[in-house]
Amino acid sequence: MGMLLALGYDKMTNLHKLAGYQVSQKIKNQEIFAEEYISLVFERISNVDSKINSFISKNHESALLKAKQIDKKIRNNEKLGSLLGIPIGIKDNISVLGLKTTCASKMLQEYVSPYNATVVDRLEKQDALIIGKLNMDEFGMGTSSEFSHYGAVHNPWNQDYVAGGSSGGSAAAVSSLQIPISLGSDTGGSIRCPSSFCSVIGIKPTYGLVSRYGLVSYSNSLEQIGPMARTIIDIAMTLNTICGKDSSDSTSTTAATLDQQFEYKINTVDGVLGKNYKVGIIDNLILSSESQVMETVFKKIDLLKKHGFDVQKTKINYSDFALAAYYVIATAEASSNLSRFDNIRYGFSHNPQGYEWNSYSSHVRSNFGDEVKRRILVGSFVLSAGYYGKYYLKAQKVRNAIKNEFNKLFKLFDVLILPTMPILPFKIGEKGAKPLDLFNLDIYTILANLAGIPAMSIPAGFSKKGLPIGLQILSNEFNEQILIDIATFFENKDKFNEWIPNI
Amino acid sequence: MTRTESKTQQLGISLKNDDDDGNVDENIKIGLEIHSQLTRLDTKLFCGCFSNYRDIKPNENTCPICLGLPGSLPLLNKKAVEYASMMCISLNCNIPEKITFYRKNYFYPDLPKNFQITQYNSYELSSIGYDGLISYFNDKVESDREEKTKGKTVRIKRIQLEEDPGKIIYEENNSKINNYCLIDYNRAGVALVEIVTEPDFRNANDVRLFLNKITNIFEYLGVSDPNLEGAVRCDVNVSVKGGKKVEIKNISSFKDVEKSIIYEITRQKTLSMHQISVKSETRHWDEKRKITIPARTKEEEDEYKYFPEPDIPRIVLGSGYREKIKNNMPELPIERLKRYVDIHKLSNHVSDILINNKKVSDFYEESLKIYNSPKEISNWIVNELLSKTNDLEKNEPTDNKSNKQRGFISHVTPQQIADIAKLVEEKSINRNIAKDIFGKSIKTGESPLKLIENVEIRKIRDSETIRKYIGEVLSDEKHLIEQSSTNPNVANFILGKIMKKTGGRADPQLTLKLIRESIERK
Amino acid sequence: MSTNNNNDIKKLCTLSRLEIDESEIQKTSDKIKEIISFFNKLDEFESNGVQEIPYNYMKTEKKVDELRDDLTTLNLNDADGGGVEKATPFSFLNSKNGYVIGPRI
Incomplete structure (x- = not known):
């Protein structure tokens, strides 16, 4: 690798710590070649992932080939995509x-997809590199990423602990600095739970x-x-790439037409403060969480107050029925969806x-x-x-009642705040004897799925033992910009993008 | 097991306790479930694969959607909704403002997803059509229009849009000795419209009339070609008073629909006569033995676990949808009938014959475009062309309706019919000669105008030659001269003979004059 | 799921085409009953103020005009031009002369 001469050794070793947008800029400026960067990424994966188990399969050859093409494009002054050279991992149900595309199931262990998901097409069109497929709970059914045919995902912050689920591989691979960005899927918290835990x-x-x-339903x-991702810029860039109407999904939004694309921006902190967002604190739910979670969330609320946000207490009434309703719908649909296997x-x-x-x-x-069998039977x-x-x-x-309740809340507030998870990450093998013990962990996350509204989990702090705690923010439908703004505020004040596990 | 027991088991019945009143003839109820593919669509119901799966190599008319590959999603075909709506309108059904699709969950190897996307009205009014009513007539009373409009009617319970499954094939005829089956998914996902009637039929003949009527309507609408193999299938349910409803599936042709109904009525009546109650069950039509046999009853058959298809939003048709579709709909047979009678001034009888087959009716319309004489054109089609085709059919008996139509269409063009009609009307050609020319035209495909020209050119106007022919006739049949004094038709009879001898070339006026002269002279 | 025997679970297994080891039946049955009794909580839900129209559940709506046209050349992903179009020929698990091999019926 003669091209390494252009860079100092130190610079190369720290590349994996950079966010996607930062690496992309370096590749674009020809400070590094996409090809060498991708080689380093695969090197990092082979060094680290034996401890984490976040990848089910890797896309080594094809990603390297694509990286070479990108380098060529840059040399030829061709038009470059917005995610130029950024390695992205894909949950193995996409x-x-x-x-x-195994869905971490034995049932699909030999299944090779003959087509691309729309999101994958869109990423590749912006010159992102698909680096591999990520571990998960089988078919997305779980809250810990332990229910995988390929073994449990380990939490990068403490490998005895679960990474959360079901997108555990997607969260752990990003958290352990193997890749800057991944895609997950969220049915009842499957993106937010592992984001919080990792x-x-x-x-x-x-x-x-x-x-x-x-996406395998x-x-x-x-x-x-x-x-x-680890930074809000990477989140916004990726979301900008994958969102918007798709004629191959009849349930994709008709709220915006093609010429009226969604585009999310990163505002300055002053810009965010200038918007005078009204913040609702879901008090009854915060108070039902584990004490360390509760304390951390209240610290975040204090930070908001300190910076002049209009913060008021509120509550959600139907959350006790919501969990039962969620699992009825999820298992019913799952029992039918999984019939085809x-x-x-x-x-x-x-x-x-x-x-x-x-x-x-x-x-x-x-x-x-x-x-999976249990959920099929219940469904x-x-x-019947x-x-x-x-x-x-x-x-x-x-579900209707929950939606109505949120409609009312969003007349009063721009954003709602609650914990992502009611408890701290737990040890691998610790839970699961009673199905309801695991179901109960989803109590805060399923609300957004039932109501169809956007929800984000951002790093909020750590327990005394150093286990991550996440803060969940909700906004009204198609108001993702507000979530990005609030996350920008916390990222700027807390610098959580610099919280990196020692691995 | 006693013989009676084994017999009752084979018939799928159980011993009955209470008495039967015996009078069952007027208490027969027959309902239908008709499945009609929308064969005129270009693509399947939920993907871009060809709707015409016939003659494509196995599994080459498939894609991730119709194979139900993981992650694929259905994309509803707009035109399928339009075509199904046209069927609803033609059967006088209501169309709701919004429609929904449901999943019918059951495992079968020809179902790629192990559920079928269909519609279901138990939880909401989701289907494209409901509460229809259509009349059909018995052709025994066809000449009397008064009688006909009274007709018979059948209520349509609902019409729903759904996907066809794939096809299962066995290498060995007897499925029991097969170690495996072969599956072709080319048909999977083809748009299918299911029409469910109320049990308003009383006999098999009415069912046949009804089926002919609605398949004719579908042809007029241009949504389905019933002549394609497997395009229209029909399940039947039969109940005789005192007994439960029995469903018959697996009937492959309309002829067998009739046969299966007749068989099933007889079977159920026989059971009743022996005080054996008819139980509710599904039976299969055994095509070879022409009997119904009990289908393997699966307990889970009722457990279809219906729920709304989450991948297809509720489709908003809106309040003006029905009108919009109706305004752009092709003319229905009943509308054509009215036009033929009221505007073309054709008789009910002739109009009825014309509209009963869309190809015939279209042929008539095409001919009219060339020469606008409804009376003359319809006369040639109904009295000449169709009777000739019927003769042809008598000589080569066949079950296949489409052969008849193909024969009709391929041999004659509207131009030929228009020409012959024009000759008769404008050149006042003798009808016998015209028929002769028409016959030749059909055989050779040559234009009647050309043929008549030949006749004109070669016309015999030479008196000597004609007298020679007259002499020949009279010497062959001497009795004609004697008869001529009493029978005025003899002259015409002789003319006919001469026309035959000369192939219609003799000038009729001159010949007739010469015949009279020779008769009188004798 | 109210009886104490395991017939219900066996019936569900048949309905769902799943086999469960005889030794696991009791455990599975207990877990499923735990979940179902949790679902029975929904009986207490009073939808006060919520419209009682039975089909008024959350479901997106789409105008009929927005549906797919009857065209064989699908451009499924709009500008993306991906999806089905790019699909490679699919190779089935077990096949013979182009047919998929299935179990006997």
Whole structure:
């Protein structure tokens, strides 16, 4: 690598600490070559990921090839994309052409997607490099990234602890400085929970803002793809790239047409303060969280007050029904979505010859993990004859009530604040004996999914033992800019982008 | 197991306790579930693959969407909604302002997602059409219009839009000895409209009339070609008073629909006569043996776990949708009938024959464009062309309706019909000669105008030659001279003979004059 | 899910096409019952003020005019030009002469 001569050794070793936008700038300015940077990224992954287990598969050759093309583009003065040379990891339930999309399940361990998800197309069009596929809870069903056919993801801050889930690989890979940006998916907190546990920023956009085409469905009416990163600039840049109407997803937004694209900006702190955002504190929920979480969140609230934000207490009434409603909808939709995995058209190597149809499907489908099986069974139950009104329809009514409640709150406030998770990260293997123990962890995050509103988790601090704590901010639908503004404020005051685990 | 027990089991029945009143003839109820593919669409219901999957190599008409690959999402075809709406309007159904799609969940290897995207009205009014009513007639009373408008009616419960599954194929005919099945997903996702009627039919003949009527309507609408293999399928439910409803599936042709109904009525009546109650079940039509057999009843058959399809938003049609579609809809057979009678001044009988087959009716319309004489043109089509086609059919009996139409269309053009009509009307050609020329025209494909020119050029106007022909006729049939004094038609009869001998070339006026002269002279 | 025997869970397994080891049935059944009894909390929900129209659940709406045209050449991703268009031919798990091999029916 003769080109290394251009750079000092120190400069090269610290590249992995830089944010995506910073590296991209260096590549554009020809301070470094995309090719050498990507080689370093893969080197970092092979050094670090044995401790974290965040990657399921890597896209080594193709990413290097693409990096060379980018270097050539720069030399030839061609038009350059906004994510030039930035390596991005993709949760393994998002389809990338030619790569395995396993959803961390044995059922899909040999499945290679023949097409790109819309978000992947959009990233590649802006010259981002797809670096690999990230570990997760099987089909997104979990809050700890322990339920993976490929083993649990370890928390970069303390490897005995869970990384959170289900997008645990996406959060841990970013947190452990393997890659600057990743995509996750969030059905009931799957981006925000691991962002909180690993101390990175993660946003679940408004339902319909980002195309779901190519995202393997768990619960279609609740989930969204969103970016995870260490800096708010990287979040905004990535969101700008992947958001907007997509004609291949009928549920993608019609709120903006193509010529009226969403574009999020990074405002200055003074600019943010000048907007006089009204902040609502969801008091009843904050008070129900673990003491260290509660204290940390109140510290953040004090910081807001100190800088002149209009902060007032408020509450959410239906949150007790919300959790039940969420799991009714999620399991019902999941039981139907996962029906297609019958190992006939694709799946793992197995020949159906000699099997009778019914027994073949039951036999092969037993390769789902226990948590997935349970949710399929529960979902089948709530949809079975005679129960539709009692469960599914009732859940939709709760969902309506929650949406109405948020509509009222957003007449009073621009932004709502609560913790991302009610507890601190826990040890691998510690929870899971009782399904409800895990369900209860989602109590703060599912609200945004039920209401379809955007929600972001940002690093808020640490427990006495050094485990990360996240702050959750919510705004009304299609008001992602407010979340970015509030995050900009905290990033500027706390410098949380400099909180890096020792790994 | 006793013989009776095994028999009752085979028939899918259980012993009945209470008495039957016996009078079941007027208490037969038959309902239909008709599945019609929207074959005139270019693409499938939810993706860009071809709607015409026929003659494509297995699984080459597929994409991530119709294969239900992980992450793919359905994209509803706008035209499918329009076509289904046209069907609803033609069957006098209501169309709601908003429609919704539901998932019907069941496992089967021909279903790529193991659920079917369809519509479902139990939780809300979601289907594209509901509460329709359509009348159909019995052709035995066709000549009397009064009688016809009274007609018979059937209520349409609902019309829904859904996707067709793929196809399962066996290498061995007997599925039991197959170790595996072969699946072709080319058909998977093709747009299908399901029409569910109320059980308003009383006999198999009415069902046939109704099926002919609605498939004819679909052809007029240009939404479906019922002649394509598998384009229109029909499930039947039959109940005889005192018994439960029995569904018959797996019927592959309209002829078998009739046969299966007749079989099932007989079966159920026989059970009733023996005081055996008919239980609610699904039976399959055994095409080879022409009987219905109990389908393997699966407990989970009722467990379709319906819920709203989350990947397709509720579709807002709006209040003006029905009118908009209606205004752009092709003319329906009933509208054409009215036009033929009221404006073209055709008889009900002739109009009815014309509209009962869209290809015939279109042929008539095309001919009119060339020569605008409804009476003459319809006469040639109905009395000459169709009767000739029917004769053809008698000689080559076939089940296939489409052959008949193909024969009709490929042999004759509207130009030929228009020309012949024009000849008769404008050149006052003898009808017999015209028929002759028409016959030749059909055989050779040559224009009647050309043929008549030939006749004109080669016309025999030479008296000597004609007298020679007259002499030949009279010497062959001497009795004609005797008859001529009493029977005034003899002259015409002789003319006919001469025309035949000369291939219509003899000048009719001159010949007739000469015939009279020779008869009188004798 | 009210009875004490495990018939319900077995029926659900059949309905969902899942096999569960005999030894795991009791444990699975207990967990599922725990979840269902948690769902029964919804019985207490009074939707005061919330519209009672049964189908008034959250569902996005789309105008019929915005639906896909009946065109075989799909440009699914607008400006992106990706999606189905770029799809590579799919190779099935088990196939014969182009057909997908399935279990016997």
